[in-house]
Amino acid sequence: MSELEVRELRYFIAVAEDLNFSRAAQRLGMAQPPLSKAIALMESRLGVRLLERTTRQVRLTDAGQVLLDQARIAVDAVHAAARRARRAGQPTPRLVVAVKPGGDAGLLGEILAA
Template sequence: METRELRYFVAVAEELHFGRAADRLGIAQPPLSRTIAQLEHRLGVALLARTSRRVSLTEAGAVLLAEARSILGAVAAAERRTRNVDRPSLVLAAKAGGSSELLAKLLDAYAAEPGAVAVDLLLCQAHAAQPLLDGRADVAILHEPFDSTAGLDVEPLHAESQFAIMSSSHPLAGAAGLRMADVIDLPELARWPEPDGTYLPGPGVEVHDLTQLFQMIALGRAVAVMPEVVRVGLLEGLVAVPVVDAPKVTTVIAWPPHSRSRAVADLVRVATGFS
């Protein structure tokens, strides 16, 4: 399997339309059809079920799509890392609006190290693990269990418990403590996007950043379970009730396996040093 074949397959699998996929790839449709057919022939499995009106993924196709995305990410990452090996610089990915205190401490401590290189910050709206997988970043600050650390090396930095954030007029606002069972079925529980940007179905409001979420909560339209940090600087009219049995949120520093970068190793050492 060549990466060209994987790129072509991913395009078709995502568009579910040979014409549009060919367009996106900047080639004509016939060679695309032929390449996919060859790939299927070599694998001995049908990847796409085509009627002349509709294209859909087979089960094998779904498996290959997931694998291919990850492989193409790894290839892009490999190119970037190879190219940048002699220009030591570090891109650190973190979720925008996350704990800036930890970040500041980390950057300060690392900058004081002998042999420290320049650290560029990549602040992501969501899913800070993605740039790590596609090679745009070298290290990331992630939050388990929210971010998937699959395929990454990880060191825990800090664990904190979670709180239910709600309007002070909410029926549960007066409680001293809640259990997950009390909140998990609330119809106003906010929903975050999945890694692919879509939302799982459900009754709660769809949110994509903290500001929007807090406005929704203030309006009594949403409730969310969040780690402790958000309690400081909580808006007027919002309360945080501890959820005693919610899983601890662990802030971790993550980097791709086989990282050979001295800078990454230093940063990780510094980070774990003061946790």
């Protein structure tokens, strides 16, 4: 079995979330036939059906649901890795502080000054 590419995972996520090839293709900025072909090739390489297709609807199979859950995690991890690499390559380190409104107990100013 060949490994899946991030691009393919993005394609699958779009189709699985929209449950419609035309809308997913539009969302991805591509034509529908290459998207359908890419999903069919993924299914062939994986050896499992990911989507049940009829003329009226598309729905996830059990394997498709598992791939959707895992694909979201994988794509998020790839994005996080890219962000971390960009941050690590910055000439000067940067600290990002996130605080809920009123959650600093008045200490944020003192912390930032220090």
